[in-house]
Amino acid sequence: MTLSRDKLPRAGGLIVLLALAIAFPWLFSNPAVTNYGVFAMIFVTVASAWNLFSGYSGYISLGHAVFYGSGAYVMGVAAKAWHLEGTAVFELLPLCALAGAVIAVPFGLVALRVRRHTFIVVTIAVFFIFQLMAFNFSFTGGSSGLSSPFLSWTQASFNLSFYDIALACAVGTIVISWLIRRSTFGLRLRAIRDDEDRARGLGVKTMRVKLSAFVISGALTSLIGAVWFYYETQVQPQTGFDPLFDLTVVLMAFLGGYGSVAGPVLGALLIEPGTLWLNSQPQLSGIAEIVLGAVFLAVVLFVPRGIIPAGGEWITKLRTRGKPAVVPAVAMTKESVPAGTPGGEK
Numbered sequence: 001m002t003l004s005r006d007k008l009p010r011a012g013g014l015i016v017l018l019a020l021a022i023a024f025p026w027l028f029s030n031p032a033v034t035n036y037g038v039f040a041m042i043f044v045t046v047a048s049a050w051n052l053f054s055g056y057s058g059y060i061s062l063g064h065a066v067f068y069g070s071g072a073y074v075m076g077v078a079a080k081a082w083h084l085e086g087t088a089v090f091e092l093l094p095l096c097a098l099a100g101a102v103i104a105v106p107f108g109l110v111a112l113r114v115r116r117h118t119f120i121v122v123t124i125a126v127f128f129i130f131q132l133m134a135f136n137f138s139f140t141g142g143s144s145g146l147s148s149p150f151l152s153w154t155q156a157s158f159n160l161s162f163y164d165i166a167l168a169c170a171v172g173t174i175v176i177s178w179l180i181r182r183s184t185f186g187l188r189l190r191a192i193r194d195d196e197d198r199a200r201g202l203g204v205k206t207m208r209v210k211l212s213a214f215v216i217s218g219a220l221t222s223l224i225g226a227v228w229f230y231y232e233t234q235v236q237p238q239t240g241f242d243p244l245f246d247l248t249v250v251l252m253a254f255l256g257g258y259g260s261v262a263g264p265v266l267g268a269l270l271i272e273p274g275t276l277w278l279n280s281q282p283q284l285s286g287i288a289e290i291v292l293g294a295v296f297l298a299v300v301l302f303v304p305r306g307i308i309p310a311g312g313e314w315i316t317k318l319r320t321r322g323k324p325a326v327v328p329a330v331a332m333t334k335e336s337v338p339a340g341t342p343g344g345e346k
Helices: 007-027 031-057 065-081 086-111 116-136 155-182 184-194 196-201 206-232 243-256 262-279 287-302 307-320
Strands: none
Touching (some): 007 155, 031 155, 031 184, 031 206, 086 116, 184 196, 184 206, 243 262, 243 287, 262 287
């Protein structure tokens, strides 16, 4: 398989970015800096998983914290019930992903029966139902939440190991998103986004396609939610099911480029480290939410398609500057007219 000349720079750029991501914790070994990297990779995973459904289908979900928090709680409850400690807890990750997929089925069957604007309201309602359950069920620890099992990693290797795990989850999610976008399944999702009624008229089983994407997205979000719980060492209802989480993920996708593969990745790499830095500054306490709101407003007003699509259009304009939009027809002289045609030589 050979790459075209246009795709070679893109492939080279991806290889460089992956190499930089792998080398990051070795280049910046300070735990405070690697902490930024861990959270950045966690939100790259979440934003890509969210975009896999919402970006491709056009159904904006404000309830993905349901999967994120559920993954955290499933890991905590299962580890406590089965007395798992240390690295053995990571064996629960497939179970956490399965839990997210299982939750997504009834969630999707209810929410996806309505159209886009009503779907947003339904996802918010389901989110608050899960948050209230986390507050009131005894096995979730109520308002105190759950603490993660003991992990005997040294302080020096703790962030580094979690960074590797989060990076693996991020790369896997991006690859899945890329494969779906290039597949017939992804084409059907984008057809639903463009015109759902017409897609149904062309034979697309819209409910099945939407639900399948929702289940995949929920499973990946639940998986990384479990990783986040073990890294944070605890989960509470207000942190596992945080309404600001959903708004932040949506902002990441819209900032980078809603519906593209690379857009949510760029958005997460810009928003999450910036938010962490603002929250770490005592003199800027509480300003992070204001900044997020201002950025969201600026994106909607000035870059509605996101940085990557807008940047691509700008580069295309630069390349084509000074060139005619339509190639002018070559004036045909008498000598250039083929023989035997009207006006040509006999």
